[in-house]
Amino acid sequence: xxxxxxTEQADSGALRDQTPVVQIRRLTKTIRGKAxxxxxxxxxxxxxxxxxxxxxxxxxxxxxxxxxxxxxxxxGEVLIDGISVKRQFExxxxxxxxxxxxxxxxxxxxxxxxxxHFARMHEGVTKARIDxxxxxxxxxxxxxxxxxxxxxxxxxxxxxxxxPLHRPKVLILDEPTNGLxxxxxxxxxxxxxxxxxTEGLAIIVSSHLLSEMELMCDRVAIIRQGELxxxxxxxxxxxxxxxxxxxxxFEVNEPASAQLLLASSWPExxxxxxxxxxxxxxxxxxxxxxDKRAIPAVVRTLVxxxxxxxxxxxxxxxxxxxxxxxxxxxxxx
Numbered sequence: 001x002x003x004x005x006x007t008e009q010a011d012s013g014a015l016r017d018q019t020p021v022v023q024i025r026r027l028t029k030t031i032r033g034k035a036x037x038x039x040x041x042x043x044x045x046x047x048x049x050x051x052x053x054x055x056x057x058x059x060x061x062x063x064x065x066x067x068x069x070x071x072x073x074x075x076g077e078v079l080i081d082g083i084s085v086k087r088q089f090e091x092x093x094x095x096x097x098x099x100x101x102x103x104x105x106x107x108x109x110x111x112x113x114x115x116x117h118f119a120r121m122h123e124g125v126t127k128a129r130i131d132x133x134x135x136x137x138x139x140x141x142x143x144x145x146x147x148x149x150x151x152x153x154x155x156x157x158x159x160x161x162x163x164p165l166h167r168p169k170v171l172i173l174d175e176p177t178n179g180l181x182x183x184x185x186x187x188x189x190x191x192x193x194x195x196x197x198t199e200g201l202a203i204i205v206s207s208h209l210l211s212e213m214e215l216m217c218d219r220v221a222i223i224r225q226g227e228l229x230x231x232x233x234x235x236x237x238x239x240x241x242x243x244x245x246x247x248x249x250f251e252v253n254e255p256a257s258a259q260l261l262l263a264s265s266w267p268e269x270x271x272x273x274x275x276x277x278x279x280x281x282x283x284x285x286x287x288x289x290x291d292k293r294a295i296p297a298v299v300r301t302l303v304x305x306x307x308x309x310x311x312x313x314x315x316x317x318x319x320x321x322x323x324x325x326x327x328x329x330x331x332x333x
Contacts, residue, residue: 021046021081021169021202022067028075029062029226036062037226039076044170044202049192051213051234052206054223060206061100063223064174067204068098081169094122097168099176103159107148111139111158114147115165122166129165136198137161137191153184157191164195170202171195177212189216248295249274249287250302251310258307259286265301266290284310 020043027040037059044050052060065071067078069089078085080092105114112130119125134143137157147155156176163171173192177185189212195201207213213220214234222229252258255273262271269288290298295312302309 023079026076030074048218051217051220059226095169097163098172111143118162253308
């Protein structure tokens with residue numbers, strides 16, 4: 001699957017308003033004395049897809065439920081377009097479209113009549129708007145067909161299509177790719193990008209699937225056990241996988257001399273003889289931990305010292321490894 005730069009939509013789409021549409025301030029949820037979400041601080045801007053990323057049980061769904069008022073807050077505040085969810089709930093929710101659980105459709109009705117049903121819950125949603133949203137999600141040709149004839153991916157897109165009918169400021173989706181095959185996931189991802197670009201929506205998506213967040217989001221908030229660990233642009237995470245290398249192996253003709261030479265120039269790399277069980281010509285190889293950008297300098301140092309370099313192999317730190325490091329490892333997953 002081709003990976004597109006998640007920031008491309010920012011360059012080609014509508015200009016983003018830097019004023020946050022969603023402001024989450026010290027949001028807390030305590031149940032029986034345990035903090036499920038602990039003083040969370042986040043901001044989401046117009047036109048961006050913002051991911052809540054964390055292991056199952058990290059507090060993502062609890063956070064979303066508090067944002068949309070399905071459960072009460074133990075502390076803190078959520079502002080939607082400057083309006084308090086606590087004090088002006090109805091006004092705040094008029095600016096929100098959300099799918100918290102799997103969207104349920106009336107299968108005996110057409111896609112159009114399902115959207116019409118949801119449109120009646122809001123003022124000012126015209127039939128032209130229903131047609132517009134149907135085209136936006138790629139259901140224009142099938143919108144008059146019964147939902148029971150839809151594929152799972154089509155049903156998911158129809159379910160998500162109800163959320164922006166009333167032109168909200170923010171769209172909130174909890175685990176929207178659950179149950180979808182790869183084609184359906186890609187369709188949904190493309191749809192969300194179009195919404196962010198053409199409607200200027202702030203979109204919040206929760207997931208524990210790192211690969212999907214990488215492809216879908218502009219920024220991600222990494223949450224562990226209810227606490228915010230980091231907020232990172234996806235492009236920075238991607239750049240880290242290119243530059244941060246955890247292991248580099250150099251095949252040389254004089255490994256002992258090479259190890260001594262490099263140990264003095266890069267002591268933090270911990271150069272040593274390669275693992276004999278690695279099957280990588282360990283008897284003539286040394287290994288160390290380096291930033292990938294340092295590899296050319298290491299090779300130059302070896303060659304200038306008269307040591308022949310037969311090969312260089314490196315293994316980078318994957319996005320999964322970054323995620324596990326930030327969230328404390330697999331014990332939290």
